[in-house]
Amino acid sequence: MQAWSRPEIPTLDVDPRRPRVFDSATQALVEVGPTGGDARLYVCGITPYDATHLGHANTYLAFDLLNRTWRDAGLGVTYTQNVTDVDDPLLERAGATGVAWEDLAEEQTELFRTDMEALRILPPDHYVGAVESIPLVVALIERLRDTGLVYQVADDEHPDWYFRCSAAEGFMGVAHLDLDAARAIFAERGGDPDRPGKDDPFDCLVWRLAREGEPAWPSSLGQGRPGWHIECTAIALEHLGPHFDVQGGGADLVFPHHEMCALEARAATGEPFAHAYVHAGMVGYQGEKMSKSKGNLVFVSKLREAGHDPMAIRLALLAHHYRTDWEYTDADLAAAEERLARWRGVLNEPSSLPAAETIAAVRDALRDDLDAPAALAAVDTWVEASETIGGDDTDAVCAVVAALDALLGVRL
Ligand code: 5CA
Ligand code: ZN
Secondary structure, eight states: OOOOOOOOOOOOOOOOOOOEEEETTTTEEEEOSOSSSEEEEEEOOOOSSSOOBHHHHHHHHHHHHHHHHHHHTTOEEEEEEEEOOSSHHHHHHHHHHTOOHHHHHHHHHHHHHHHHHHTTOOOOSEEEETGGGHHHHHHHHHHHHHTTOEEEOSOSSOOOEEEOTTTSTTTTTTTOOOHHHHHHHHHHTTOOTTOTTOSSTTOEEEEEEOOTTSOOBOOTTOSEEEOHHHHHHHHHHHHHOSSEEEEEEEGGGIIIIIHHHHHHHHHHHSSOSEEEEEEEOOEEETTEEOOTTTTOOOBHHHHHHTTOOHHHHHHHHHTSOTTSOEEEOHHHHHHHHHHHHHHHHHHTSOBSSOSHHHHHHHHHHHHBTOOHHHHHHHHHHHHHHHHHHOOSBHHHHHHHHHHIIIIIOOOO
């Protein structure tokens, strides 16, 4: 699939320090990225309906900061993102609205691309749909079947294929949940712990055999379509290889999604899936998590249509640390617009304040668990002081403007 176009990134001198981020699997801050060459990043992409709400944007922005920090450290970045362009919720929405599921997926993926581009989020190198990856998914399931970890459910009518999660090496190595809590979450997030005929409640669907009225593709497993977790496992292994640097997504993906991807990958390759599993907090609205199922959504495209500057939307999100859950209100955007105007006011004028300390503070903040609020505070301090004293050093201003663009993706 085609991604979106890449914004230009001003070149800064290299600061070789690698960032530390919070890894859900070890529950600790870990340094991520290689000491040279390319860092490898996988971020779970959208299921293309109700895109792009501020929760989505917040998550992709978090990993955009990681991407930019790695580049600032002089590393290359190989970034892969999927599009879940066939799955139950997409088919349900298409059915409910009378739109062909392919058309819905295409139209929403396009809207997402436009929003990402407007927000100056660096595109993935491999932007890959589930449908186009079906041969990879089938090959991976065949490989897992050879290990005995994949079986057909005891159901005469629909003997779908399942992966034995709790029997696989490393079960709960990412999510560390107790089994009662995990079972409830599994049921909430697309799992089917109570389906008769499964060997274990936590076994997850990898290949759903064809049903009347549903899309299906021929394969050695029978005519059918991929389950959710195996889609990301197959795409990441194909485009990044095992033991890549960071598997990312929102915190709602820790379990079951990232847990099960990690289990499937280890079972197939004998190696860890990722070095670190990094999760962005959930954005809420009107008292609840912003989610398609609740319909309490604020769309990036609607804000843009209403005339809000995408850089203000970006700043509104950056004002919250990527790991905190927070609730969006209009005041977030108003404050970001005020900040943007103030920054632009000063940064179009010469200043007598040197820039190096401020740029160093932004870099320190990003390396310390992508602390965007601390980075914004450092810029605020510089802007405030410049407002008071003015000056005549155009180079300092140019340096701050370039650093904001390269490191925070905010173009003034
Ligand atoms: N296609 C799958 C991942 S393979 C999926 O979860 N799609 S999604 O469209 O539901 O979500 C896309 C990304 O946005 C995921 O990383 C998800 O964790 C994140 N996300 C969804 N809702 C929110 C929210 N309210 N706040 C923050 N991130 C969110
Ligand atoms: Zn995923």
